Amino acid sequence: MKKNILIISIYYPPIQSIASNRLYSFAKYLNRDKYNIFVHTLDEGKAFSSDLEDVVVSRVKNSALFKPLTFEKRTNKIVHYSKVCYNIMVKRFSKNIYQSWIDESYELLKLKIKEENIDLILSSFAPDASHLLALKLKKEFPHLKWIADMRDEMSCSPYIDGTMKTYYEELEQQIFKYANALTSVSKPLLDDFRLICKNEKVLFGEIRNGYDFFLEEGEIHNKIFMITYTGNFYGDISPVNFFKALEKFVDKNKGIQLKVQLVGVKTHFEIPNNLKKLVEVIPSVPHKKAIEFMKQSNVLLLIYPTNGRKGVYTGKLFEYLGVLKPILALIDEDDVASELITECNAGYVADDSNIEKIEENIALMYEEYRKKEKRVFNIELIEKHHRAEQVKRLENFMEECF
Numbered sequence: 001m002k003k004n005i006l007i008i009s010i011y012y013p014p015i016q017s018i019a020s021n022r023l024y025s026f027a028k029y030l031n032r033d034k035y036n037i038f039v040h041t042l043d044e045g046k047a048f049s050s051d052l053e054d055v056v057v058s059r060v061k062n063s064a065l066f067k068p069l070t071f072e073k074r075t076n077k078i079v080h081y082s083k084v085c086y087n088i089m090v091k092r093f094s095k096n097i098y099q100s101w102i103d104e105s106y107e108l109l110k111l112k113i114k115e116e117n118i119d120l121i122l123s124s125f126a127p128d129a130s131h132l133l134a135l136k137l138k139k140e141f142p143h144l145k146w147i148a149d150m151r152d153e154m155s156c157s158p159y160i161d162g163t164m165k166t167y168y169e170e171l172e173q174q175i176f177k178y179a180n181a182l183t184s185v186s187k188p189l190l191d192d193f194r195l196i197c198k199n200e201k202v203l204f205g206e207i208r209n210g211y212d213f214f215l216e217e218g219e220i221h222n223k224i225f226m227i228t229y230t231g232n233f234y235g236d237i238s239p240v241n242f243f244k245a246l247e248k249f250v251d252k253n254k255g256i257q258l259k260v261q262l263v264g265v266k267t268h269f270e271i272p273n274n275l276k277k278l279v280e281v282i283p284s285v286p287h288k289k290a291i292e293f294m295k296q297s298n299v300l301l302l303i304y305p306t307n308g309r310k311g312v313y314t315g316k317l318f319e320y321l322g323v324l325k326p327i328l329a330l331i332d333e334d335d336v337a338s339e340l341i342t343e344c345n346a347g348y349v350a351d352d353s354n355i356e357k358i359e360e361n362i363a364l365m366y367e368e369y370r371k372k373e374k375r376v377f378n379i380e381l382i383e384k385h386h387r388a389e390q391v392k393r394l395e396n397f398m399e400e401c402f
Contacts, residue, residue: 003402004036004116006109008123008130010098012041012057014048016287018315019151021387022185022209023124027055029391038116040109042101060108062101098129106136113141120398124149128168131175138178145401148175149207150184156192158309169196176202180401183207183394186336188311205397209315210387211322213291215379221298225369227328227362228261228297230290231316233269236305242330243272245358249366250274256366260301263293294323298369305352306332313337321346321382326365326375330358344378 007026011019027037032054043059096102112118121144123134131148138146155168172193175182181203184190190206197204233239239262250256251274260275264284271279285293294300300320304312310332317337320327327347331337338349348361368375383389 002034002036003119003398005030005038005398006112006116006118006121007037007039008041008105008109008121008134009039010042010101010127010129011124012039014046015042015044018209019124019126021212021315022151024052025210025212025387026122026391026394027052029388031395034395036116038112038118040105040112042098058108058112060101060105062098063104064097064100096129096132098127098132102129102133102136105133109133109137110140113137113144118144120145120147120401122147122149124151125154126152128154128171131171135174135178145181145398146179147181147183147398147401148179150182150189150193153189153192155196158307172196173198181205181397183397184311185209186311186313188336190311192311203397203400205393205400207394207397208385208390209313209318210385210390211318212387213322215322215324215383215386216295217324217377221369221372222296224257224259225299225366226259226261226297227299227301228263228293229265229301229303230263230293230319232265233303236307237303238269238305239301239303240269241352241355242301242303242358243275245355245362246275246278247272248355248359249362250278253366258366261293261297263290291319291323294320294325297325299365300325300327300347302327302329302331302337303352304331304337306335310335313340317341318385321377321385324377324382326368328358328361328365344381345375346377346382 007023009019009023011017012023013020027039030037037055039055039057041057041059043061045061121134121137123130123146125131125148134146134148138144154172155165160168176197176199179202182193183205184193185208187206190204194204229239246260250258258278260279261282262279263282265281302314302317302320304314313336317340321344327341329338329341329347329349330352331349333349333351341347341349348364350357350361
């Protein structure tokens, strides 16, 4: 007999984000022979025609007077940062910015659980609203199985203050008390939750993010050595050290035919004068177009500075792997992303602050390009990071809960 699964998440299409992609892939790839899928999410008032005709989606608006703004469309720099500042203020001064959504959703989902005989709830953090709603439902219906999906840290996050840390510590223990299982995007994050869990009955499972297209190894050899970065720069993620290394490389290789594409970024950084002719900033493009830019490149640039935070793959890494292009990674050499790139034979890694090694890696990748050397990727391992394969891991984990 089929099990009935309810996925609860603030993030879901048409909101565009890595979080939306993760939850959408759960709904998309869960085995229809085994499960009926229901999704409950935030109603942002945006039209969305889902191609998942066999998934029932319910939406509730957040009727709070002050509520966070979303970033479903690219905007100019001033609008973007105005939204960011506004959201910071709302989160700081509002006790729970999604409380109205939680309250209305709770009444709606109580009926749905009874009418549809829901067997399992999967809620996803961040924000915490999804878990708070799932917690209320679990208390109301103790027979329900509950999986708490953690895309990010809670109390262990390096980006929160003492008040928020205390709040998350209390919420974590409530989750551990009532949830049957907890999933996260990487083993280090999962291990952090396991360490603070006081309930031995809770199951723990790693469900990574992934790419969602067919592997296609194309024979692209541009006349100009092409390095491409897709996405945005935010927080401490910056191209400054890459530019420093590239300057050194270009200075040693006068007249080199080279181009850097920064696709979908906002230029809150300075491009050095001697690189301006080599660097092209391309406005935001649809996701499928961004994938095409990746496929047409010779090298894909990945940046995530070493900051003591472990367990971060970053969403674009899996898509970089999926297009089978060499990766120039400026990341923590002692973390999961570096390990995966090495295991997949997918490129070269240097710490973001190691300018000399970054330059050396650029030179190595240029030589491979110049000699037309074909990289032998670990296809078997890369295939395991398709979204469908990761959802198979989720299915196996779900069955352990029943």
